[in-house]
Amino acid sequence: MSLTTLPEQRGAVRPSFSGTPGRLRLTAIGAVLAVLVSAVLGAVALKMRSDALGRADSSASHLLLLQGVQTNLVVADADATNAFLKGGLEPQEQRLGYIKAMKAVSNDLVIAAQHSSADAKALGEANAVLNRYSGFVGSARANNRQGFSVGASYLTSANALLSDPDDKDDVSTGHRAIDLIEARVAADTQAVDDAYADAGFARWLLLLAAVVGIGGLLYAQVTLSRQSHRYLNLPIVASTVVLVVTLGGAAVLMAAAQSKANDVRSESLRPALALSASRVAAFTAKSTESLTLIKQGSATPDDIPWNTEYNKALSLVDGDSKTQLEAYKAQHDKINQLDVDGSWRSAVNLATSESDTSANALFLKYDDSTEKALRKAKDDTAKGLSSTGDLLLPVAVLLLLVGLFCAAAAWRGVSFRLNEYR
Amino acid sequence: MKRPRLLAVVGAAALLAGCGTAATSTQPVSQARPAAALAADDSIPTCDQDGKSAVASIDPGRITTSASSWPSDSTMAEIKSRGKLIAGVAGDVTLWGSRDPFTSKLAGFDIDVVKRVAQELGLDPNRDVEYKVINFAQRLPKLQDGEVDLVADTMTMNCARWFGTDDNLKNYINFSTEYYRAGQKLLVRSDSDAQNVKDLGDATVCTTEGSTSLENIKDLVKSTVVVSDVGECLVKFQEGEATAITSDDTVLAGFAKQDPYAKVMAGEPLNVVPYGLGTASDAADLTQFVNVVLEDMRRDGTLDRLYTKWMSGSGTQPDVPPAVYGRTAAELKEARG
Numbered sequence: 001m002s003l004t005t006l007p008e009q010r011g012a013v014r015p016s017f018s019g020t021p022g023r024l025r026l027t028a029i030g031a032v033l034a035v036l037v038s039a040v041l042g043a044v045a046l047k048m049r050s051d052a053l054g055r056a057d058s059s060a061s062h063l064l065l066l067q068g069v070q071t072n073l074v075v076a077d078a079d080a081t082n083a084f085l086k087g088g089l090e091p092q093e094q095r096l097g098y099i100k101a102m103k104a105v106s107n108d109l110v111i112a113a114q115h116s117s118a119d120a121k122a123l124g125e126a127n128a129v130l131n132r133y134s135g136f137v138g139s140a141r142a143n144n145r146q147g148f149s150v151g152a153s154y155l156t157s158a159n160a161l162l163s164d165p166d167d168k169d170d171v172s173t174g175h176r177a178i179d180l181i182e183a184r185v186a187a188d189t190q191a192v193d194d195a196y197a198d199a200g201f202a203r204w205l206l207l208l209a210a211v212v213g214i215g216g217l218l219y220a221q222v223t224l225s226r227q228s229h230r231y232l233n234l235p236i237v238a239s240t241v242v243l244v245v246t247l248g249g250a251a252v253l254m255a256a257a258q259s260k261a262n263d264v265r266s267e268s269l270r271p272a273l274a275l276s277a278s279r280v281a282a283f284t285a286k287s288t289e290s291l292t293l294i295k296q297g298s299a300t301p302d303d304i305p306w307n308t309e310y311n312k313a314l315s316l317v318d319g320d321s322k323t324q325l326e327a328y329k330a331q332h333d334k335i336n337q338l339d340v341d342g343s344w345r346s347a348v349n350l351a352t353s354e355s356d357t358s359a360n361a362l363f364l365k366y367d368d369s370t371e372k373a374l375r376k377a378k379d380d381t382a383k384g385l386s387s388t389g390d391l392l393l394p395v396a397v398l399l400l401l402v403g404l405f406c407a408a409a410a411w412r413g414v415s416f417r418l419n420e421y422r
Numbered sequence: 423m424k425r426p427r428l429l430a431v432v433g434a435a436a437l438l439a440g441c442g443t444a445a446t447s448t449q450p451v452s453q454a455r456p457a458a459a460l461a462a463d464d465s466i467p468t469c470d471q472d473g474k475s476a477v478a479s480i481d482p483g484r485i486t487t488s489a490s491s492w493p494s495d496s497t498m499a500e501i502k503s504r505g506k507l508i509a510g511v512a513g514d515v516t517l518w519g520s521r522d523p524f525t526s527k528l529a530g531f532d533i534d535v536v537k538r539v540a541q542e543l544g545l546d547p548n549r550d551v552e553y554k555v556i557n558f559a560q561r562l563p564k565l566q567d568g569e570v571d572l573v574a575d576t577m578t579m580n581c582a583r584w585f586g587t588d589d590n591l592k593n594y595i596n597f598s599t600e601y602y603r604a605g606q607k608l609l610v611r612s613d614s615d616a617q618n619v620k621d622l623g624d625a626t627v628c629t630t631e632g633s634t635s636l637e638n639i640k641d642l643v644k645s646t647v648v649v650s651d652v653g654e655c656l657v658k659f660q661e662g663e664a665t666a667i668t669s670d671d672t673v674l675a676g677f678a679k680q681d682p683y684a685k686v687m688a689g690e691p692l693n694v695v696p697y698g699l700g701t702a703s704d705a706a707d708l709t710q711f712v713n714v715v716l717e718d719m720r721r722d723g724t725l726d727r728l729y730t731k732w733m734s735g736s737g738t739q740p741d742v743p744p745a746v747y748g749r750t751a752a753e754l755k756e757a758r759g
Contacts, residue, residue: 087523139660148680149520150660152513153653296513296521296528297554342506342552348526 034216039403235413514653516676559632605691
């Protein structure tokens with residue numbers, strides 16, 4: 001393009017936008033742009049909510065998966081420590097329980113590590129620590145069965161690989177396994193919160209889409225009325241109505257999806273997280289009970305480490321599970337009192353008993369009831385969140401198509417008036 | 423020792439020849455022998471605070487194993503009326519204090535000594551002893567807090583524990599007379615050619631927090647790994663995180679017994695380690711009573727039998743050390759400030 005041609009072109013453009021026809025053309029362009037922008041904004045809002053709910057679903061699923069890993073780890077540890085108290089004659093069920101829990105941990109860790117690169121790094125590290133953990137438990141058991149006292153040292157070392165509130169890092173292992181998993185659980189919890197916040201933000205974007213689109217069409221209608229002295233331009237009225245209906249439908253759909261997601265969060269996800277956290281604390285308390293007995297003489301009347309975990313576990317459950325946990329506490333208190341009083345043998349007998357009223361049997365009731373409740377809450381969460389945003393993306397596509405239709409109608413409406421000037 | 427002094431001594435082997443009757447609760451009431459001169463022993467430090475040997479304990483005086491000789495407000499009377507002796511012991515030191523996984527009972531040299539003390543207190547040694555398994559770093563605090571009556575846990579008699587340290591002048595306890603003389607040694611792999619600590623090169627040596635072994639070794643080796651429970655050292659050693667363990671030869675003998683691929687390095691020990699039973703600093707009467715019991719055990723051959731029972735075949739079986747006295751409760755109080 002040479003510089004000498006520019007004034008000629010400007011001269012050709014200027015008459016197109018001057019006078020009434022020019023203003024009508026500008027109105028048409030403005031209306032078309034407003035509708036298209038509105039459609040795009042609306043589609044983006046729908047996609048944003050769909051993506052946010054998808055992230056909420058994904059993060060919540062990952063969060064529950066990780067809490068499952070955490071729970072299985074403390075289940076395994078509780079089985080290993082309690083079985084150790086029985087020496088070579090460990091109860092077969094506890095041994096099988098340990099193997100089953102560790103198998104689940106291995107499987108779920110592999111799945112959980114695929115969630116993100118940060119998960120891959122942290123959970124890979126946790127997996128390495130857990131390999132050491134299971135090796136130590138194996139050595140503890142083998143030495144215990146041969147009558148070597150170093151078995152107890154192996155078990156203590158194994159337990160220390162899981163978590164140590166006083167010392168987060170170990171010279172030889174780096175981070176502890178449960179601490180690593182807890183860090184990812186915290187990241188997932190934050191991700192779920194962020195996803196819900198993003199989903200909430202989408203409604204403001206949809207409102208903006210409505211203001212731009214409907215406002216643009218109304219402005220075009222008013223401008224045409226002034227220029228042509230006709231109150232209604234049917235194509236523009238039609239596109240306005242279609243856009244209002246479509247955006248209204250999208251708003252209703254988004255609100256319904258958000259409402260359902262909120263319901264899932266409050267009725268399934270939060271209870272699942274609470275149950276899961278309760279089980280982690282309760283099984284940690286159970287391990288603490290056995291480890292305290294293994295370290296004979298370390299029991300204290302206030303029993304702080306056990307009570308800390310127990311109170312945490314109790315505060316997160318209600319109904320039968322709460323009653324069952326309280327029944328277990330009554331038996332645990334007897335065990336601790338016997339140990340404090342120096343009746344260590346009786347304390348161990350009580351802690352390893354399998355009778356119907358034993359600590360193990362009462363704890364098993366809590367284990368069963370919370371496991372069932374947790375499974376249901378997890379299933380409800382997965383089903384609820386996975387289907388929440390199903391219609392949002394198709395409606396986003398529809399909105400884009402509607403936008404194109406409305407833009408064409410708006411252009412057509414103004415064209416009718418422009419033809420009157422030819 | 424720089425100056426001559428009189429210290430009480432009772433040499434068990436010399437004094438008790440022919441007195442090998444089995445220890446029972448019905449044996450005659452005994453009383454410690456009067457103080458006698460002690461030959462100088464350069465391997466044991468003399469404490470600056472009172473000029474006495476680290477192995478010198480409190481003379482039993484009039485205390486005997488007969489309950490009638492105990493004042494009504496004595497520690498022994500209190501323990502007897504309570505109906506149980508509370509003892510701090512190791513749970514992971516094979517041969518000295520560890521749990522037998524088959525019987526779930528604690529067993530070892532120190533456990534047998536505690537049982538004898540309980541028996542002489544008129545308690546049932548199998549029923550009336552409450553064991554508190556403690557690690558090395560807990561030995562002094564548990565006594566000071568009154569959580570245990572005595573500690574029988576391969577505990578080294580030294581001046582720092584008699585009188586406290588510059589860091590903690592109140593961190594002191596009483597000791598009985600010496601009942602075993604161990605030595606600080608090294609445990610290495612069975613295929614190791616190392617003959618002494620200098621041969622270890624870049625080895626990482628495991629030792630225990632709060633032990634005298636740590637203080638003695640830390641300047642001699644390149645790196646150390648310190649654990650709270652001594653049993654963890656064997657874990658570190660077997661897992662390859664430590665190439666050697668330093669501790670008392672008594673402890674290491676227990677490790678070697680559990681691991682056929684480990685051996686206690688031959689040769690002279692790095693340090694001499696005299697064992698005494700620990701009692702609280704305000705329970706001098708119990709210290710005296712325990713000394714009477716140990717005297718009986720020397721005289722009736724019980725200590726000899728325990729040496730054979732637990733340490734036979736370990737390559738670590740010294741003679742029973744003689745009792746050394748010379749301290750009094752009053753002098754200790756004054757020296758401790």
